Amino acid sequence: MTDRKENPFEEPVELQAESMPEAEAPQEGESEHDWTEDELSKAQQDLAKHKEAMLRMQAEMDNLRKRLMRDLEKSRKLALEKIMKDLLQVWDSMERGLDASGGTPTVESLKEGQELTMKLLEKVMQDHNLEVFDPIGEPFDPEFHQAMTLLPSADVEENTVIEVLQKGFRLHDRLIRPAMVIVSQKP
Numbered sequence: 001m002t003d004r005k006e007n008p009f010e011e012p013v014e015l016q017a018e019s020m021p022e023a024e025a026p027q028e029g030e031s032e033h034d035w036t037e038d039e040l041s042k043a044q045q046d047l048a049k050h051k052e053a054m055l056r057m058q059a060e061m062d063n064l065r066k067r068l069m070r071d072l073e074k075s076r077k078l079a080l081e082k083i084m085k086d087l088l089q090v091w092d093s094m095e096r097g098l099d100a101s102g103g104t105p106t107v108e109s110l111k112e113g114q115e116l117t118m119k120l121l122e123k124v125m126q127d128h129n130l131e132v133f134d135p136i137g138e139p140f141d142p143e144f145h146q147a148m149t150l151l152p153s154a155d156v157e158e159n160t161v162i163e164v165l166q167k168g169f170r171l172h173d174r175l176i177r178p179a180m181v182i183v184s185q186k187p
Contacts, residue, residue: 083124083128086124086127086128087124089120089124090117090120090121090124093113093116093117093120094113094117097110097113097114097116097117128171129171129172130169130170130171130176131169131170131171132167132168132169133167133168133169133170133179134164134167134168134179135161135164135168135179135181136161136162136163136164136181137160137161137162138160138161139159139160139161140159140160140161140181140183143175144168144170144175144178144179145161145168145178145179145180145181145183146178146179146180146181147181147182147183148165148180148181148182149182149183150182150183150184150185151163151182151183151184151185152184152185152186152187153184153185153187154187156184157184158184158185158186159183159184159185160183160184161179161181161182161183161184162181162182162183162184163181163182164179164180164181164182165180165181165182166179166180167179
């Protein structure tokens with residue numbers, strides 16, 4: 001059995017008709033019709049006040065919605081600005097590598113520059129929680145992998161990723177791009 005006092009809104013409410021105060025009762029010589037018009041006039045004034053309050057509240061809500069949209073757009077721009085600033089480091093690294101090559105770049109210097117740029121790009125991606133995944137040897141998962149083809153293989157268990165054509169990416173555990181893979185099947 002529940003106690004009704006816990007929630008006062010569930011208690012039954014008795015409504016009683018209010019008796020009309022003597023001052024508001026129709027006076028001698030005043031008709032009941034005049035009294036009703038006075039009450040109607042007061043009710044119309046109350047209605048006008050409530051309508052004005054409602055319109056103000058609607059205007060405030062509209063202003064709040066507009067302000068929130070502006071703030072959201074501003075935060076998006078700031079987030080992109082931070083990412084772009086970090087990517088400029090990668091740009092600068094690639095530009096320095098091209099300038100440093102001078103007249104005749106060697107294969108070793110180009111490879112070293114590319115490796116350094118790749119490390120810098122990986123750091124930027126990690127700083128922004130962009131995770132690279134390379135599912136080679138893992139069971140095929142259609143949520144994270146896009147099968148490009150099936151290859152018969154006796155060496156590997158069926159439905160296993162045997163080659164990655166393009167790595168996949170996740171941002172904050174949300175899939176950005178599935179890994180394009182080749183999957184094994186029974187011969």
